[in-house]
Amino acid sequence: xxxxxxxxxxxxxxxxxxxxxxxxxxxxxxxxxxxxxxxxxxxxxxxxxxxxxxxxxxxxxxxxxxxxxxxxxxxxxxxxxxxxxxxxxxxxxxxxxxxxxxxxxxxxxxxxxxxxxxxxxxxxxxxxxxxxxxxxxxxxxxxxxxxxxxxxxxxxxxxxxxxxxxxxxxxxxxxxxxxxxxxxxxxxxxxxxxxxxxxxxxxxxxxxxxxxxxxxxxxxxxxxxxxxxxxxxxxxxxxxxxxxxxxxxxxxxxxxxxxxxxxxxxxxxxxxxxxxxxxxxxxxxx
Numbered sequence: 268x269x270x271x272x273x274x275x276x277x278x279x280x281x282x283x284x285x286x287x288x289x290x291x292x293x294x295x296x297x298x299x300x301x302x303x304x305x306x307x308x309x310x311x312x313x314x315x316x317x318x319x320x321x322x323x324x325x326x327x328x329x330x331x332x333x334x335x336x337x338x339x340x341x342x343x344x345x346x347x348x349x350x351x352x353x354x355x356x357x358x359x360x361x362x363x364x365x366x367x368x369x370x371x372x373x374x375x376x377x378x379x380x381x382x383x384x385x386x387x388x389x390x391x392x393x394x395x396x397x398x399x400x401x402x403x404x405x406x407x408x409x410x411x412x413x414x415x416x417x418x419x420x421x422x423x424x425x426x427x428x429x430x431x432x433x434x435x436x437x438x439x440x441x442x443x444x445x446x447x448x449x450x451x452x453x454x455x456x457x458x459x460x461x462x463x464x465x466x467x468x469x470x471x472x473x474x475x476x477x478x479x480x481x482x483x484x485x486x487x488x489x490x491x492x493x494x495x496x497x498x499x500x501x502x503x504x505x506x507x508x509x510x511x512x513x514x515x516x517x518x519x520x521x522x523x524x525x526x527x528x529x530x531x532x533x534x535x536x537x538x539x540x541x542x543x544x545x546x547x548x549x550x551x552x553x
Contacts, residue, residue: 270308270363271335277389280314280367283333284390289324291374292317293390300385300402303472305482312367317374317395324371325355331369335361354379407472409464414526417461421517421529424454425536431506432543440499447506452495455513459484459492462516465523488512503544510537 271279284290297313298304324330328342341358344350353376357369372379374395380386384406386399412420427450434443460473463483473479481489491512497505514533521528 268363271365276312276365276367279334280312281389284316289319290316290390291319291392292388292396294380294386294396294399295389296383296386297368298385300387301404302402303404308364309366312365313370314367314389315370315372315380317377317380318371319374321355321371321373328357331357331359334359334367334369335363335365337361338364352379404472407474409460409467409469409471409473411464411469411524412457412461414524417520417524417526418529420454420457422532424451424458424513424517425532427451427454428506428510428536428540431502432540435502436543436547443502444499447502447509448496451509455495455509458513458516458520461520461524462488465520488516503547506540506544510540 281293284293294315294317295313296315298310299312304310318324325345331340338360340360342356343358344355350356353373355371357367357371359369360366374393377395377397380397382397382399384400384403387402388396388399427446431443431447431451434440434446456477459477459480463471463473463480467483471479471483473483480492484492491508495505495509495512510533518528520526
């Protein structure tokens with residue numbers, strides 16, 4: 268199947284909104300509204316329809332067939348953990364591999380639209396939309412941490428690594444991998460973002476879940492970051508690369524922001540990790 272062009276998709280989205288009297292306004296947000304987001308065929312069309320009421324839409328979902336044949340549909344508000352905030356969302360992947368995330372918001376609940384800086388008004392039949400500033404990444408820029416937030420991040424990174432080490436020593440692979448990739452990695456991600464911010468004067472976004480790390484980090488640091496992902500057979504290698512990367516970036520961020528860095532936590536926890544690693548027969552580490 269031929270993939271519909273961006274122009275075709277916008278014509279369909281706007282044409283549907285204009286033709287349906289129940290739809291009073293339309294807004295686009297997300298990466299397609301961002302002036303700096305890399306453009307590619309995988310970008311979603313994040314659309315809000317402001318509607319007169321929800322019931323006639325949600326009582327018969329077949330109306331969304333107008334957008335095309337689908338590979339898959341998700342309706343978060345109709346699933347096991349509904350949001351219940353007064354809106355209704357359709358997430359649609361089509362057979363031509365375009366994707367629309369369509370959020371229906373009642374006209375009486377314009378507060379649900381919010382004031383996201385990545386917003387563009389597409390249609391306003393009644394003049395009800397707020398005045399959006401020119402779309403920008405302002406709401407998504409990396410922000411400098413307070414000294415307490417920074418020191419807490421560093422403390423938690425080094426502290427939780429001992430949980431990873433114990434999990435490896437006990438052969439508890441799911442626990443060790445989850446602790447490393449969920450808890451410890453979250454602290455590393457923060458430090459990477461602050462490094463990017465410090466290098467750019469806190470004027471750029473790092474993207475959701477680090478999606479722009481490849482664009483913002485130099486090649487050496489990005490390659491180190493990729494090496495922090497590993498299967499269980501190489502988990503110790505990932506741990507020690509993660510430690511080296513965190514150490515380098517956290518020290519740099521501390522220097523840029525004029526904050527202290529607890530070198531003793533790093534040195535003593537690294538020694539502990541090496542000890543556990545040796546007892547479990549893994550590599551000695553740096």
